[in-house]
Amino acid sequence: MGAMVTERTHAEPKGLEDLYLRHASSAVRLAFVITGDGDLARDIAQDAFVRVAGRFRHLRFPDAFDAYVRRTVANLCTSHFRRARLEREYLEREGARGEPSLEGPDASDGDELRQALRRLPIRQRTAIVLRYYEDLSEEGVADAMRCSVPAARSLISRGMHTLRMIVKGDT
């Protein structure tokens, strides 16, 4: 709590908007690469910003704001797909036909690697995006996904193995 009373040095009255403009694009890009859905990505990026800035994280840890947003985006993406899975299971049990799509509207351009990426479990996909798109180390991926380094390494490794198998099988 002590850190919460630290006087702000970064955010001036216009600071919140500047902060948003500075971080929103990268947050949307990250969410989009993970989810493949533009609207969802924008919503997730917005939620992540509100959650992080709403708790004054930008004041407490100004240098780590990027990392907080990244971590929150990854968490929100995972939560979204977990909810979607629950909804899908419910619909399946009820015999409904309207299975919610977990693939975004932008995901159908025929590229087999892109499609293979979409078919990965969400945590593997998130780990791979953080590793190869955000260029995070395995420790960075573990931190962003709030898991152990061996777990992050395992997610990346299993994801890459699956991608390799799918791409090899398709080509």
Add this chain to the structure above:
Amino acid sequence: MNDLETRLREVLNEEGARAPSPLDPRGVIKRTRRRQAIVAASAVLAVVAATGLAFAGLRAVVPPATPAAPSKERTVNGVTMKVPAGWHLVDPVEAGLQPAGDTLPRLIGVLSVAEPSSVLPCPGRTAIGRNGFVLTLSEEPLAIDGAAARPWPVDLESMQANGSDSACYPEWEFLHAGWTTSGRTFEARVGIGPDVTEEDRVLLLDAFASMEFRQGQERASIVLATGTAAGEDWELIATRDADGLVLGLEWPSGGSGLGGLHDRKQPLYLTSHVFGSGHDARVVVFGAVDPSVVRVELFPALGGPAESAEVIDVPDRIDPQLNAFVGVAVADLPVRLEAYDAAGTTVAQETVGEDPEVQSS
């Protein structure tokens, strides 16, 4: 770098380039400020002008003065307090400190020597400066476990907060307390300026101790359990919505939930969240179990010690069919769970952290 990694980077960069532009900042900023206002006010520690409450409404503040007249009873949101003459106890909605609504947690009262809406969120920059104080009272989801479940009356306890460098709370002292009474759970936070007189301090503590509470409505939301994992505090909250029981794990920077449990037939439903990283990482596994389950054990993958999850009775008004469980284990994923009935028979097995989110292709 091998060929697949190179191609993968290219594909991901192409994907990133196709991402849409962010939403208009105005709506986002409004939401952020609203959240900040609630966080700031309820913590008595708001320090930013960017909350939107900042300096726009700032106006001349009545200089603090030790009240000479006797206290008067004032009631806000079902809480009655003896307020010394000249002090202000306001309803945060009426004062424009937060929007109307009944979602918990929620700020329900602010006491200050000056009108709170003119003081928050930065009393240090108003006339009350170093010789003022602010008490905020918030109502929380009903606690049946943990510190917040303590019965009233309670004493205010010191908070670890260093305001020495803060322009908004210069050298202020912070106190807090949580308690449950009359079917409601509350948290009070108090900030006291360094130059507040001893007499005012006594009056403030008397005002706090004078609170009486109207019986709360039956809330469809309660805190089932609290804990700490990898240094981060969490709460397990049960809520009833149209689709039945919803279990939510909340921590300061986020949350994770499990819902859609209406009319479920399996004995065990679960989800998990990993806190921390490296050797300190811990996984919190929580979910719903049917009443036949009396014990749930967690078995980390790498042979770490098995941990017992706590099976918690969910009040019937929230869900008459299901109970909840929560357990913490070393984050050696995957973690296997086994649920047992009273006879010790395994009635369900599940695994977390093993591609739980496999999607349909």
